[in-house]
Amino acid sequence: xxxxxxxxxxxxxxxxxxxxxxxxxxxxxxxxxxxxxxxxxxxxxxxxxxxxxxxxxxxxxxxxxxxxxxxxxxxxxxxxxxxxxxxxxxxxxxxxxxxxxxxxxxxxxxxxxxxxxxxxxxxxxxxxxxxxxxxxxxxxxxxxxxxxxxxxxxxxxxxxx
Amino acid sequence: xxxxxxxxxxxxxxxxxxxxxxxxxxxxxxxxxxxxxxxxxxxxxxxxxxxxxxxxxxxxxxxxxxxxxxxxxxxxxxxxxxxxxxxxxxxxxxxxxxxxxxxxxxxxxxxxxxxxxxxxxxxxxxxxxxxxxxxxxxxxxxxxxxxxxxxxxxxxxxxxx
Numbered sequence: 303x304x305x306x307x308x309x310x311x312x313x314x315x316x317x318x319x320x321x322x323x324x325x326x327x328x329x330x331x332x333x334x335x336x337x338x339x340x341x342x343x344x345x346x347x348x349x350x351x352x353x354x355x356x357x358x359x360x361x362x363x364x365x366x367x368x369x370x371x372x373x374x375x376x377x378x379x380x381x382x383x384x385x386x387x388x389x390x391x392x393x394x395x396x397x398x399x400x401x402x403x404x405x406x407x408x409x410x411x412x413x414x415x416x417x418x419x420x421x422x423x424x425x426x427x428x429x430x431x432x433x434x435x436x437x438x439x440x441x442x443x444x445x446x447x448x449x450x451x452x453x454x455x456x457x458x459x460x461x462x463x
Numbered sequence: 464x465x466x467x468x469x470x471x472x473x474x475x476x477x478x479x480x481x482x483x484x485x486x487x488x489x490x491x492x493x494x495x496x497x498x499x500x501x502x503x504x505x506x507x508x509x510x511x512x513x514x515x516x517x518x519x520x521x522x523x524x525x526x527x528x529x530x531x532x533x534x535x536x537x538x539x540x541x542x543x544x545x546x547x548x549x550x551x552x553x554x555x556x557x558x559x560x561x562x563x564x565x566x567x568x569x570x571x572x573x574x575x576x577x578x579x580x581x582x583x584x585x586x587x588x589x590x591x592x593x594x595x596x597x598x599x600x601x602x603x604x605x606x607x608x609x610x611x612x613x614x615x616x617x618x619x620x621x622x623x624x
Contacts, residue, residue, distance in 0.1 A: 364523045382543040384556040395545040409570040
Protein backbone atom coordinates (compact mmCIF):
# COMPACT_ATOMS: atom_id res chain seq x y z
CA UNK A 303 0.00 0.00 0.00
CA UNK A 304 1.35 3.39 -0.91
CA UNK A 305 1.95 6.06 1.66
CA UNK A 306 -0.46 8.96 1.31
CA UNK A 307 0.13 12.66 1.17
CA UNK A 308 -1.44 14.96 3.73
CA UNK A 309 -2.00 18.58 2.82
CA UNK A 310 -2.85 20.98 5.63
CA UNK A 311 -3.98 24.45 4.59
CA UNK A 312 -6.13 26.07 7.24
CA UNK A 313 -8.51 28.69 5.85
CA UNK A 314 -7.22 32.24 6.23
CA UNK A 315 -3.63 31.22 7.06
CA UNK A 316 -0.46 32.12 5.15
CA UNK A 317 1.02 28.66 5.41
CA UNK A 318 0.71 25.23 3.88
CA UNK A 319 2.07 21.88 5.07
CA UNK A 320 2.58 18.91 2.75
CA UNK A 321 3.52 15.74 4.62
CA UNK A 322 4.49 12.33 3.25
CA UNK A 323 6.12 9.25 4.72
CA UNK A 324 8.78 7.32 2.78
CA UNK A 325 9.93 3.73 3.37
CA UNK A 326 13.61 4.65 3.35
CA UNK A 327 16.11 5.98 5.82
CA UNK A 328 16.49 9.70 6.23
CA UNK A 329 19.97 10.01 4.71
CA UNK A 330 18.72 8.52 1.44
CA UNK A 331 15.62 10.70 1.29
CA UNK A 332 17.70 13.79 2.04
CA UNK A 333 20.08 12.91 -0.79
CA UNK A 334 17.15 12.53 -3.21
CA UNK A 335 16.09 16.10 -2.38
CA UNK A 336 19.53 17.68 -2.54
CA UNK A 337 21.56 15.96 -5.27
CA UNK A 338 20.65 17.48 -8.65
CA UNK A 339 21.03 14.26 -10.65
CA UNK A 340 18.67 12.44 -8.26
CA UNK A 341 16.16 15.28 -7.97
CA UNK A 342 15.83 15.55 -11.73
CA UNK A 343 14.76 11.88 -11.91
CA UNK A 344 11.70 12.16 -9.67
CA UNK A 345 10.69 15.82 -9.33
CA UNK A 346 8.39 15.91 -12.37
CA UNK A 347 5.88 13.43 -13.83
CA UNK A 348 7.73 10.91 -16.02
CA UNK A 349 6.49 12.34 -19.32
CA UNK A 350 8.11 15.69 -18.47
CA UNK A 351 11.76 16.54 -18.36
CA UNK A 352 13.26 18.85 -15.77
CA UNK A 353 16.52 20.70 -16.22
CA UNK A 354 18.53 21.88 -13.24
CA UNK A 355 19.67 25.40 -14.16
CA UNK A 356 21.83 25.41 -11.05
CA UNK A 357 21.59 23.96 -7.57
CA UNK A 358 24.20 24.66 -4.93
CA UNK A 359 22.72 22.91 -1.94
CA UNK A 360 24.44 24.68 0.93
CA UNK A 361 23.76 27.81 3.01
CA UNK A 362 24.19 30.81 0.73
CA UNK A 363 23.72 28.67 -2.38
CA UNK A 364 20.98 29.08 -4.94
CA UNK A 365 18.87 26.88 -7.21
CA UNK A 366 16.85 27.15 -10.37
CA UNK A 367 14.76 24.33 -11.82
CA UNK A 368 13.47 24.66 -15.38
CA UNK A 369 10.31 22.80 -16.35
CA UNK A 370 7.86 22.62 -19.24
CA UNK A 371 5.22 25.34 -18.76
CA UNK A 372 1.52 25.11 -19.57
CA UNK A 373 1.87 27.28 -22.68
CA UNK A 374 4.64 25.25 -24.31
CA UNK A 375 7.37 27.55 -23.03
CA UNK A 376 9.64 26.67 -20.17
CA UNK A 377 9.12 28.06 -16.69
CA UNK A 378 11.48 28.25 -13.72
CA UNK A 379 11.35 27.85 -9.98
CA UNK A 380 14.18 29.55 -8.16
CA UNK A 381 15.44 30.64 -4.79
CA UNK A 382 18.30 30.89 -2.34
CA UNK A 383 19.33 28.55 0.47
CA UNK A 384 19.23 30.01 3.97
CA UNK A 385 20.24 26.76 5.67
CA UNK A 386 21.03 23.20 4.61
CA UNK A 387 21.44 21.01 7.68
CA UNK A 388 21.94 17.42 6.48
CA UNK A 389 19.97 15.22 6.88
CA UNK A 390 17.49 17.22 8.92
CA UNK A 391 16.25 20.32 7.16
CA UNK A 392 16.50 22.77 4.31
CA UNK A 393 15.35 26.38 4.63
CA UNK A 394 15.16 28.26 1.35
CA UNK A 395 13.16 30.79 -0.60
CA UNK A 396 10.84 29.76 -3.41
CA UNK A 397 9.67 31.79 -6.39
CA UNK A 398 7.56 30.44 -9.23
CA UNK A 399 8.69 32.49 -12.20
CA UNK A 400 5.47 31.97 -14.15
CA UNK A 401 3.47 34.52 -12.14
CA UNK A 402 2.36 37.73 -13.91
CA UNK A 403 5.01 39.72 -12.00
CA UNK A 404 8.21 38.93 -10.12
CA UNK A 405 8.79 39.52 -6.44
CA UNK A 406 6.21 37.15 -4.98
CA UNK A 407 8.17 34.75 -2.86
CA UNK A 408 7.57 32.11 -0.20
CA UNK A 409 9.82 30.72 2.50
CA UNK A 410 10.08 26.95 2.32
CA UNK A 411 11.15 24.74 5.20
CA UNK A 412 11.71 21.12 4.26
CA UNK A 413 11.95 18.90 7.33
CA UNK A 414 13.16 15.30 7.31
CA UNK A 415 12.16 13.36 10.43
CA UNK A 416 13.58 9.88 11.04
CA UNK A 417 10.82 7.41 12.02
CA UNK A 418 11.22 3.94 13.55
CA UNK A 419 11.85 1.13 11.04
CA UNK A 420 14.12 3.20 8.77
CA UNK A 421 11.25 5.34 7.54
CA UNK A 422 11.26 9.09 6.99
CA UNK A 423 8.58 11.75 7.27
CA UNK A 424 9.07 14.69 4.93
CA UNK A 425 7.21 17.91 5.67
CA UNK A 426 7.28 20.83 3.27
CA UNK A 427 6.18 23.98 5.06
CA UNK A 428 5.41 26.92 2.77
CA UNK A 429 5.25 30.29 4.51
CA UNK A 430 3.61 32.75 2.16
CA UNK A 431 3.49 36.51 1.82
CA UNK A 432 -0.33 36.47 1.78
CA UNK A 433 -3.33 34.20 2.15
CA UNK A 434 -4.04 34.76 -1.55
CA UNK A 435 -0.58 33.54 -2.52
CA UNK A 436 -1.04 30.48 -0.28
CA UNK A 437 -4.44 29.76 -1.81
CA UNK A 438 -2.89 30.08 -5.25
CA UNK A 439 -0.33 27.41 -4.34
CA UNK A 440 -3.06 25.10 -3.05
CA UNK A 441 -5.15 25.63 -6.20
CA UNK A 442 -2.19 25.15 -8.56
CA UNK A 443 -2.61 21.40 -8.50
CA UNK A 444 0.26 20.96 -6.09
CA UNK A 445 -1.36 18.03 -4.25
CA UNK A 446 -2.07 16.00 -7.40
CA UNK A 447 1.43 16.78 -8.66
CA UNK A 448 2.98 15.70 -5.37
CA UNK A 449 1.07 12.40 -5.37
CA UNK A 450 2.58 11.54 -8.76
CA UNK A 451 6.14 12.64 -8.15
CA UNK A 452 6.37 11.19 -4.65
CA UNK A 453 5.42 7.85 -6.23
CA UNK A 454 8.40 8.40 -8.55
CA UNK A 455 10.52 9.02 -5.49
CA UNK A 456 9.24 5.80 -3.87
CA UNK A 457 10.51 3.89 -6.92
CA UNK A 458 13.88 5.58 -6.80
CA UNK A 459 14.28 4.93 -3.07
CA UNK A 460 13.25 1.28 -3.51
CA UNK A 461 16.21 0.90 -5.88
CA UNK A 462 18.48 2.38 -3.17
CA UNK A 463 19.09 5.48 -5.41
CA UNK B 464 7.91 67.34 13.10
CA UNK B 465 9.26 63.85 12.85
CA UNK B 466 7.66 61.21 10.72
CA UNK B 467 6.08 58.46 12.77
CA UNK B 468 6.38 54.71 12.52
CA UNK B 469 3.33 52.56 11.95
CA UNK B 470 3.40 48.96 13.08
CA UNK B 471 0.66 46.68 11.80
CA UNK B 472 0.44 43.26 13.43
CA UNK B 473 -3.05 41.83 13.19
CA UNK B 474 -3.84 39.31 15.93
CA UNK B 475 -3.42 35.70 14.82
CA UNK B 476 -1.50 36.53 11.62
CA UNK B 477 2.02 35.41 10.67
CA UNK B 478 3.05 38.79 9.34
CA UNK B 479 4.13 42.19 10.54
CA UNK B 480 4.40 45.48 8.66
CA UNK B 481 6.59 48.37 9.81
CA UNK B 482 6.06 51.52 7.77
CA UNK B 483 7.91 54.84 7.93
CA UNK B 484 8.13 57.86 5.66
CA UNK B 485 11.46 59.60 5.02
CA UNK B 486 12.04 63.12 3.70
CA UNK B 487 14.53 62.01 1.09
CA UNK B 488 14.38 60.59 -2.40
CA UNK B 489 14.16 56.86 -2.88
CA UNK B 490 17.63 56.32 -4.33
CA UNK B 491 19.22 57.81 -1.21
CA UNK B 492 17.08 55.80 1.19
CA UNK B 493 17.80 52.62 -0.76
CA UNK B 494 21.53 53.29 -0.54
CA UNK B 495 21.28 53.79 3.23
CA UNK B 496 19.75 50.30 3.52
CA UNK B 497 22.15 48.52 1.18
CA UNK B 498 25.61 50.04 1.55
CA UNK B 499 27.36 48.51 4.57
CA UNK B 500 29.24 51.66 5.61
CA UNK B 501 25.98 53.67 5.62
CA UNK B 502 23.89 50.97 7.30
CA UNK B 503 26.37 50.64 10.14
CA UNK B 504 25.97 54.35 10.95
CA UNK B 505 22.22 54.31 11.62
CA UNK B 506 21.08 50.71 12.21
CA UNK B 507 21.69 50.69 15.98
CA UNK B 508 21.16 53.28 18.73
CA UNK B 509 24.15 55.63 18.82
CA UNK B 510 25.61 54.20 22.04
CA UNK B 511 25.89 50.78 20.36
CA UNK B 512 28.28 49.73 17.67
CA UNK B 513 27.32 47.39 14.86
CA UNK B 514 29.79 45.35 12.86
CA UNK B 515 28.96 44.13 9.39
CA UNK B 516 30.21 40.54 9.28
CA UNK B 517 29.44 40.48 5.57
CA UNK B 518 26.84 42.01 3.30
CA UNK B 519 26.69 41.23 -0.37
CA UNK B 520 23.62 43.13 -1.42
CA UNK B 521 22.62 41.31 -4.59
CA UNK B 522 20.47 38.29 -5.46
CA UNK B 523 22.26 35.23 -4.12
CA UNK B 524 24.31 37.31 -1.70
CA UNK B 525 24.24 37.00 2.06
CA UNK B 526 24.56 39.25 5.09
CA UNK B 527 25.43 39.02 8.75
CA UNK B 528 25.20 41.92 11.19
CA UNK B 529 26.86 41.59 14.59
CA UNK B 530 25.49 43.59 17.48
CA UNK B 531 25.90 43.84 21.25
CA UNK B 532 23.57 41.30 22.90
CA UNK B 533 21.62 41.74 26.10
CA UNK B 534 23.99 39.47 28.06
CA UNK B 535 27.19 41.29 27.13
CA UNK B 536 28.02 38.87 24.34
CA UNK B 537 27.58 39.69 20.70
CA UNK B 538 24.62 38.41 18.72
CA UNK B 539 24.10 38.15 14.98
CA UNK B 540 21.32 38.65 12.48
CA UNK B 541 21.88 36.84 9.22
CA UNK B 542 20.24 35.75 6.02
CA UNK B 543 20.42 35.40 2.26
CA UNK B 544 19.23 37.76 -0.46
CA UNK B 545 16.54 36.39 -2.77
CA UNK B 546 16.19 39.61 -4.75
CA UNK B 547 17.69 43.09 -4.69
CA UNK B 548 15.88 45.33 -7.16
CA UNK B 549 17.29 48.85 -6.80
CA UNK B 550 15.77 51.17 -5.71
CA UNK B 551 12.48 49.35 -5.27
CA UNK B 552 12.74 46.29 -3.07
CA UNK B 553 14.84 43.76 -1.23
CA UNK B 554 13.60 40.23 -0.52
CA UNK B 555 15.74 38.29 1.92
CA UNK B 556 15.62 35.82 4.77
CA UNK B 557 16.12 36.92 8.36
CA UNK B 558 17.36 34.90 11.32
CA UNK B 559 18.04 36.30 14.77
CA UNK B 560 20.86 34.12 16.05
CA UNK B 561 20.07 34.77 19.70
CA UNK B 562 17.10 32.39 19.82
CA UNK B 563 17.43 29.22 21.92
CA UNK B 564 17.77 27.12 18.75
CA UNK B 565 18.65 27.76 15.12
CA UNK B 566 16.35 27.22 12.17
CA UNK B 567 13.66 29.78 12.98
CA UNK B 568 13.61 32.11 10.04
CA UNK B 569 11.43 34.82 8.57
CA UNK B 570 11.09 36.15 5.05
CA UNK B 571 11.62 39.91 4.89
CA UNK B 572 10.39 42.11 2.07
CA UNK B 573 11.66 45.68 2.23
CA UNK B 574 9.73 47.95 -0.11
CA UNK B 575 10.77 51.48 -1.07
CA UNK B 576 7.94 53.56 -2.55
CA UNK B 577 8.66 56.97 -4.08
CA UNK B 578 6.20 59.61 -2.83
CA UNK B 579 5.56 63.09 -4.25
CA UNK B 580 7.96 65.79 -3.06
CA UNK B 581 11.03 63.54 -3.06
CA UNK B 582 9.84 61.54 -0.10
CA UNK B 583 10.04 57.78 0.37
CA UNK B 584 7.85 55.29 2.17
CA UNK B 585 9.71 52.27 3.50
CA UNK B 586 7.72 49.17 4.43
CA UNK B 587 9.35 46.19 6.10
CA UNK B 588 7.11 43.15 5.75
CA UNK B 589 8.07 40.22 7.95
CA UNK B 590 6.52 36.90 6.95
CA UNK B 591 6.95 34.47 9.83
CA UNK B 592 6.90 30.73 10.24
CA UNK B 593 4.30 30.97 13.02
CA UNK B 594 2.10 33.41 14.88
CA UNK B 595 4.25 32.81 17.95
CA UNK B 596 7.40 33.82 16.08
CA UNK B 597 5.63 36.95 14.81
CA UNK B 598 4.43 37.82 18.30
CA UNK B 599 7.99 37.34 19.56
CA UNK B 600 9.23 39.88 17.03
CA UNK B 601 6.54 42.37 18.06
CA UNK B 602 7.36 41.87 21.75
CA UNK B 603 11.13 42.14 21.23
CA UNK B 604 11.00 45.92 21.40
CA UNK B 605 11.25 46.25 17.65
CA UNK B 606 8.99 49.30 17.48
CA UNK B 607 10.88 51.30 20.12
CA UNK B 608 14.16 50.29 18.47
CA UNK B 609 12.90 51.37 15.05
CA UNK B 610 11.79 54.76 16.37
CA UNK B 611 15.32 55.45 17.59
CA UNK B 612 17.27 54.18 14.61
CA UNK B 613 14.99 55.70 11.99
CA UNK B 614 15.66 59.04 13.69
CA UNK B 615 19.36 58.28 13.14
CA UNK B 616 18.57 57.61 9.52
CA UNK B 617 16.69 60.92 9.24
CA UNK B 618 19.87 62.70 10.36
CA UNK B 619 22.01 60.81 7.90
CA UNK B 620 19.63 61.52 5.02
CA UNK B 621 19.45 65.22 5.98
CA UNK B 622 23.21 65.37 5.45
CA UNK B 623 22.73 63.84 1.99
CA UNK B 624 24.58 60.67 3.17
